[in-house]
Amino acid sequence: MLPLLPTPPPDDPLPTATEWFAAAQALSRRNTNALALATTDAHQRPSVRMVLLKSLAPAGYAVFYTNYGSRKAAELETTGRAAAVLYWHELGRQLRFEGAVVRSPPTESDEYFATRPWRSQLNAWSSEQSRPLDDPALLERRAAEIAAKNDGTQSLPRPRFWGGFRLWFDALELWAEGADRFHERLRYERTLTRRDDFAFAASAWRWQHLQP
Numbered sequence: 056m057l058p059l060l061p062t063p064p065p066d067d068p069l070p071t072a073t074e075w076f077a078a079a080q081a082l083s084r085r086n087t088n089a090l091a092l093a094t095t096d097a098h099q100r101p102s103v104r105m106v107l108l109k110s111l112a113p114a115g116y117a118v119f120y121t122n123y124g125s126r127k128a129a130e131l132e133t134t135g136r137a138a139a140v141l142y143w144h145e146l147g148r149q150l151r152f153e154g155a156v157v158r159s160p161p162t163e164s165d166e167y168f169a170t171r172p173w174r175s176q177l178n179a180w181s182s183e184q185s186r187p188l189d190d191p192a193l194l195e196r197r198a199a200e201i202a203a204k205n206d207g208t209q210s211l212p213r214p215r216f217w218g219g220f221r222l223w224f225d226a227l228e229l230w231a232e233g234a235d236r237f238h239e240r241l242r243y244e245r246t247l248t249r250r251d252d253f254a255f256a257a258s259a260w261r262w263q264h265l266q267p
Contacts, residue, residue, distance in 0.1 A: 059231040059233060059239045060229055060231050060239045060241050064241055064262050064264075066259070066260060067260055068227050068229055068241070068243045068260060068262070069111070069113060069115055069227075071229060072111060072150050072227065072229070073111050073113070075143075075146070075148055075150060075229075076088075076108075076111050076141070076150070078146060079141070079143045079146060079148075082143070082145055082146075084145075086107065087143065088107050088108040088109070088141075089105050089106075089107060089108075089141075090105065090106050090107065090108040090117065090119065090139050090140070090141055091103055091104075091105055091139060091140050091141075091142075092104060092105070092106050092119070092127065092137055092138075092139045092222075093137060093138045093139065094127055094130035094131055094134065094136075094137050095130060095134055095136075096129075096130050096133065096134075097133050097134075102126065102127070102130065104127060106119040106120075106121065106127075107119060107120075108141065109167065109219075112221075114254070114257075115223060115224045115227075115245075115257060116154075116221040116222055116223040116224060117139065117152060117221070117222040117224075118159060118163075118219055118220070118221055118222075119219065119220055119222070120159075120164070120167060120168075120217070120218060120219045120220070121184065121217070121218075121220065122179070122182065122183075122184035122185070122216060122217050123158075123216045123217060123218060124183060124184060124185070124186075124216050125184040125185040126185040127185075128220075131156045131220060135155055135156055135157075136153075136154065136155055136156060137153075137154070137156050137222055138151070138152065138153045139151070139152045139153075139222060140152070147231060147232030148229075148230065148231055148232070149228070149229075149230035150227070150228070150229065150230070151226075151227070151228035151230065152222060152224050152226070152227055153224070153225060153226040153227075154222055154223045154224045154225045154226065154247065155222075155223045155225065155247055155249075155255065156220055156221065156222050156223070157220070157221050157223070157252065157253055157254075158218060158219065158220055158221070158252070158253070159218060159219030159220060159221050159253065160253050161218065163219060164213055164217075164218035164219045165212075165213050167219065168212075168213035168217070168218075169210070169213075173209045173210060173211070176210070176211040177198050177201060177202060177211065178198070179213075179214060179217045180198075180201050180211060180214050180217075181194055181197045181198040181201055182194060221253065223247055223254075223255050223257075224245075225244060225245055225246065225247050225257075226242065226243065226244045226245075227242075227243045228240060228241065228242045228243070228265070229241045229243075233267070236267060237267060238267035239264075239267070240264065240265035240266070240267060241262060241263075241264055241265070242262065242263055242264075242265050243260045243261065243262045244260070244261050244262075245257050245258045245259065245260045245261065246258040
C-alpha cells in the first residue's frame with residue numbers, strides 16, 4: 056500500500072504535489088493530467104470542464120492552454136480566479152488547487168504551440184471554441200481552407216486568440232485515500248502579491264489537517 060501523507064507535513068507542499076503528478080503520469084492510462092477546472096461568471100454561476108495540465112511550476116502554478124475566446128477564458132478574465140482538482144483513483148490521491156489566474160507569457164505559449172501536432176495546430180486555428188456549430192462539416196471545411204492558405208505546411212504559428220493560462224495557487228490540498236473512508240487531508244494556504252502581468256510573489260505556506 057502506498058504511504059499516505061508525508062509526516063511531518065513539509066513546509067512546502069509543491070515537491071510532494073510534483074512527485075504525485077509524476078507518479079500519475081507513469082500510470083498506463085490516457086490523460087492522467089486531466090484537470091477539472093472550475094470557474095464562475097460575473098453572476099457567480101459556476102461552470103466546470105476538463106483541461107489538460109501541461110506543467111506544475113516549482114513557483115506554485117499550473118499551466119493549461121485554451122482558446123482565449125472560449126467560455127472558460129472569458130470567465131477567467133472576468134473573475135481572475137479558478138479552482139481545480141486532479142484525481143487518480145489508482146493511487147488513491149487528489150490534488151486540489153485554488154488561486155489567481157493570469158495569462159502565460161506569449162513566448163511560452165508560442166513554444167508550447169510549436170510542439171503540438173499539425174492537426175492540433177490546425178484545430179486551434181479553425182475552432183471558435185464554445186461557439187454554436189450548425190454543421191459539423193463546417194469545421195473541416197474551415198480547416199481545409201486554412202491549410203490551403205498555408206500551402207499545406209506541416210507547422211503553423213500560434214494564433215493570437217489561443218494560448219496558456221497560469222493558475223497560481225494560494226491554496227493547495229493534498230488528499231490521500233484511507234481505509235474505511237478515514238481519508239487524510241492536508242490544506243496549505245499562502246498569500247499572493249501581484250508582481251507583474253504573469254507572476255506573483257508569495258508568502259510562506261501555512262498548513263492544517265482537515266477532517267475527512
